[in-house]
Amino acid sequence: MSRRKKLSISMLLVEGIALVCMLKVFVWVIGNNVMKSPFSVPELDYALFGLGAxxxxxxxxxVVKAKVSNKAAPNKPVGDNELELSSIDEHVCAYCGKAVSEKVWNYCIANSHRFHGGIYCYDHQRSVR
Ligand SMILES: [Zn+2]
Known part of the structure; x- marks a missing residue:
């Protein structure tokens, strides 16, 4: 007897239902062919109902457990991506590395011929000229 095959609770219940169904068929066949008068065993119906429930x-x-773990899992990578995006998207001065406002950044883009395409903070825009 090998006990290696691990049965899940669901599989066990399905096998139980199959067993009860077989018993019902067995009772039906006995009642029709052997006793010539069909009879029913209410206990089998109760067992089938209980196992089904x-x-x-x-x-x-x-299903609920899988849904909960699915919900919890993707949250972490999304947060990491947001961090990476913000560091790539940062507007910094090409001279001192200080962060510049979007207004300054737009000004440098609009006057890229003056700043040679670089982004400079307010203080270093004059030194580039
Ligand atoms: Zn600067």
Whole structure:
């Protein structure tokens, strides 16, 4: 007997339902062919109903758990990307490396012939001239 095969709860429930279904068919066949008068076993219906409800609960739990972990996972990389983007997008003076405002940056772009295409802070715009 090998116990290596690990059964999940869902698989166990599915096998239980299959077993109860087989028992129902067995009872039906016995009732029709052997006893010539069909009879039903209500316990089998209860067992089938209970196992079905458990399976639905189990599958619902697995689905909800997967959704929660999916929601939590992508948050981290998005935050990292935002950090990288802001460092690439930074407007800094080509001379001193100080951050410049968007107004200064636009001014340097508009007068790129004067600043040779570079970005300079307000103080160093005069020294470039
Ligand atoms: Zn500067």
């Amino acid at each position: 458990l399976l639905v609960l189990r599958v619902g739990y697995v």
